[in-house]
Amino acid sequence: MTAIIGAGIDRVDAALKVTGSANYPNDVAYPGLAHAALVRATVAAGRIRAIDTSAAEAAPGVLTVITHLTAPRLDRGPMTLLGPSPPAPIQDDRILHHGQHVAIVVADSPERARHAASLVRVEYETVKALLDLDDPRAEVTANPWNLDTDRGDVAAGFAAADVVVEGTYTTPDNTNNPLGLMSTVAIWHGDSLTVHDSTQWPHNVRTSLAKIFKVPESGIRVLAPYVGGGFGAGLRMWPHVILTVLAAREVGRPVKLVLTRPEMFTSVGHRPHSVMRFKLGATRDGRLMAIDADGVSPVAMEDDDYEPVSLCAATAYGCSHVRTRDRQVRLNIPCPGSMRAPAEGQGNFGLESAVDELAHALGMDPLELRLRNFAQADPESGLPWSSNALRECYRLGAERFGWSRRTPQPGSMREGRWLIGYGMAAVSYPAYQxxxxxxxxxxxxxxxxxxxxxxxxxxxxxxxxxxxxxxxxxxxxxxxxxxxxxxxxxxxxxxxxxxxxxxxxxxxxxxxxxxxxxxxxxxxxxxxxxxxxxxxxxxxxxxxxxxxxxxxxxxxxxxxxxxxxxxxxxxxxxxxxxPRSEDLGMAVAGAFGAKFVEVRVDPDLGLLRVARVVSAIDGGRVLNEKTATSQIVGGTVGGISQAMFEDTATDRETGRIANATFGDYLIPVNADIPDIDVIFVGEPDPATPIGTKGVGEVGLVGLAAAIANAVHHATGRRIRTLPITIDQLML
The missing domain is CATH 3.30.365.10 (Aldehyde oxidase/xanthine dehydrogenase, molybdopterin binding domain)
Structure with missing residues (x-):
């Protein structure tokens, strides 16, 4: 055998990308290509009373304007591995969220299409929108995907605990913002269809379009050789793709639609905000006796995306008494969707913050508490892990970081005017294949x-x-x-x-x-x-x-x-x-990791800086150390962004997203990102022939909690709400 696997060779597609030769969907052109622009609702709930397209239809270069009054009836897409497809667009006069597509305009140039779209006039009959998780009018669904867990006797576990901590932790909406604007090009050839799309799943787009437009899958070809990022935004087939295909059929020409940045905030999903309550009980020597977790998050009015944010507590630690509960609340919001490390990204923040609070209450080193509660076997099934190098992640990550230099008392480490804080978090990401x-x-x-x-x-x-x-x-x-x-x-x-x-x-x-x-x-x-x-x-x-x-x-x-x-x-x-655990006689393991962070806080100005990050990752067999490291580095940047910057701000009166541009939606720049040290530990996982575990999601998980825990160590302030902002830190 050769020794190619594991070597950090350069990307084979690098030359195409840096020379501009890689063909992304928005680079695609056909003779006679037309361009589409969307008209979006300016209210969050109600009905369209009237829609006037006459000025748009009379504008130069316009080929058609399609509304709910002229669109054909379309079926909803099929059930997928990730749940039901989003509802088909412009099928009736109902408005379910601000920014909903209410019309599509097609013209002979993108500029003319956008101009004509601005001429469409819509009158609405509005009702008071549901925009708050606590709104008593909202429909609440408990355990919608039957993922709630019960293990042991939680009440007895807390009764036997010497120390109990409890806290509520919240995370805001975050929006997938890949650099490449998502785009679709559709061209019909009689009854056959070719689609170029910014998708993370070409077969899903093909299957969905076949059902929606009632054509054989064999007559549809979906192409996505290069995608300008996604972070989960391309996992579902979104309504704008359907509209582009519909427009191409209506005008008999190829049609291209490129979403604008504001449209990205309402068209291709987002990480939904969450409210989580974690209650932990332990003996005086740090043995976890009980974990009780509840989570609630929103879902769109006619969608079924689900993020069980409390579920991570079921398998993170060796604890005999665990209960997790999740609920969904239907609101007038754009459809949520997966964003890097869905559910785990939110839930780990709450759980690992609570574990840190427990360590502080016990007067115990946070690393030692986690070591004492390491799950030797899968807590749910009782089967041994197919592999689990989390202990090694703890040990090597702590050594590389210099965790032993940490003094236990909050506010006890200082360098000049800066308060220094060390924080950590444990990470486990479930196996998926x-x-x-x-x-x-x-x-x-x-x-x-x-x-x-x-x-x-x-x-x-x-x-x-x-x-x-x-x-x-x-x-x-x-x-x-x-x-x-x-x-x-x-x-x-x-x-x-x-x-x-x-x-x-x-x-x-x-x-x-x-x-x-x-x-x-x-x-x-x-x-x-x-x-x-x-x-x-x-x-x-x-x-x-x-x-x-x-x-x-x-x-x-x-x-x-x-x-x-x-x-x-x-x-x-x-x-x-x-692989199936029941066939192997062992629990198929996902990735594990330990995140260590140093922060610096200026107590007078409330400034927060992340100074260092060490990520120790058990990713099984690493096929390419360079690209795997890049995944962890990218995930780390995303985790820092989640912890300190990102917050999709929705006006609670109108449902309008108030910061739907890169000028207003905060994300880190190079100056915000410190040295990032990545260590891979563990061995190939025997559950599969090549022994890999995924590392795309685990890179983000744990950063928010580790940063918040480091802030507590630096300042004594416990931050339970993301993102961490200046007003929370001014002492």
Whole structure:
């Protein structure tokens, strides 16, 4: 075997991106391309009393204006792996949230489309919007996805506890803001359809459009070879995609729609705000006796996104008595959706802040408290973990960070005018994997082509799958081409949930192994081959050759075998199956980690600076250390942003998002980000053939709690509401 896996090679798509040659959806052009613009509701609840499109229709270059009065009836999209599809757009006169699409205008240029959209006049009959979780008029659903947990006897656990802490923790709406504006280009060819879309899941777009427009899936092709980020915004097929496809059918021309930045805030989901209550009880020596957690978050009026923010408490620690409860409240808000580390990003902030409060109440080092409650086995099933290097994350992360220098008393560490704080948080992110398919082909020249309908949203999928295929086939990376982002390729699930690398990687590995087996089948009865009669277990691959294990000279090159047998191309398919705990006799483990943070606080000005971050991560087998490190660094930046900056501000009277631009929505800049140290620990996870765990989500989780805990250590102030702002810190 070669030694390609693990090496931090440069991204194979880097040159295309830095030279501007990578073709993103908003780069796509067709002859006769028309452009679309949206008209959005300016109220949060009510009905459209009248809509006047005459001025827009008369504007130069306008091809059509589609409203609920002229749009055909469309079915809702199908149930997906991530839940129901969002409702179809402009189907009636109801207004369910501010910014809802009420019309789409198509013109011969983007400028003319936007101008015409501004001419559409809408009159509304308004009602008082539901915008507050505590509004007594709102519909509340308990345990909507049946994920609430009960373990042991929580009341008895608290009765046996010496120390009990309880707190309420809140997180605000955050909005996915990938740098690339999400865009769609649609073109009909008779009854066939091609769509270029900023999606993280091409097959979902194809399946959804087939149901909505009543056309066969075989007649739809969805292309997303490059996506300008996503962070979860591209996991669902949003209404603007449907409108673009509808507009293209209506005008008989290809149509492009590029969302504006303000439209991104109301069109492609957001992390919903949450209110969480965590109650923890422990013995005097730090043994957790009971955990009780409740969470509530909003959902849109006709949507079913769900974020069980309390659920993380069920498996984070070895505690015998645990109860978690989650509720949803229907409000007049845009549809929420996944944003990097959904549910865990919010829930971990509450849980790990509460654990820190418990450590302080016990007079115990926060790291020691977590070590004493390490879950030796999966707390829910009782099965041993397939792998769990969290203890090693604690140990190596603390050593690298210098945790032993921490003095226990809040406010006891200082450097000049700055108060110094050390904080930490434990992280566990659940395993997630679904079936995936890939196809691998060998060409007569000895090169390989591997493909699957996955997407690469910046995570490095092109690169790590090229590496994996190269190692599995014994080829140099330069001899392997990996392609993705095309729904005509073998099925792939979404790029999200930290599940794609495992699902796709296992499928690629199996496809390549079968391909080598097919090569051996060619020479099974070949008297001229030194590999005659050999099986997969008898051989290994290296430098473009198949040879007997331990005997490199007893083998031959792929190119020679294919040429001798007159084969131009040989292909094999691989299909990965998610591991099941009940089959393995062990709990399939996700990623684990420990986050250590140093902050500095100016008590007079209320300034907060993050000085250092150390992330120790158990991510199983790391396929590319450079791209994996980049994932943790990017997640760390997102975690700092969640802790200190991001807050989608909705006016509680009108439902309008008040800061829907990069001028008003705060995100960190380079000067806000400190040195970020990343350590990978642990071994390949035996639950899957390639031994990986996802690291895309775990990089963000824990940063908000670690920063808040560090602020408490620096100042003595316990921050339970994100983001942490100047007014909370002025002493």
């Amino acid at each position: 679904v079936p995936c398919q890939a196809r691998a082909s060998l060409h007569r020249d000895g090169s390989a082509f591997v493909r699957s309908a996955a997407t690469d949203i910046g995570t490095g999928t092109y690169t790590v799958m090229t590496q994996l295929a190269a190692e599995s086939l014994g080829l140099d990376v330069s001899r392997v081409r990996f392609d993705l982002g095309d729904s005509d390729m073998p099925y792939s699930p979404q790029a999200g949930g930290s599940g794609l690398t495992g699902a796709l990687g296992n499928a690629v590995h199996l496809a390549c192994r079968r391909l080598v087996g097919d090569v051996l089948d060619l020479v099974r009865d070949d008297a001229n081959s030194p590999l005659r009669g050999m099986k997969l277990d008898d051989v290994t691959v290296d430098q473009g050759r198949v040879h007997r294990v331990g005997i490199p000279e007893q083998g031959e090159a792929y190119s020679d075998i294919l040429a001798r047998h007159g084969v131009e191309e040989l292909s094999a398919d691989g299909r990965s199956i998610p």
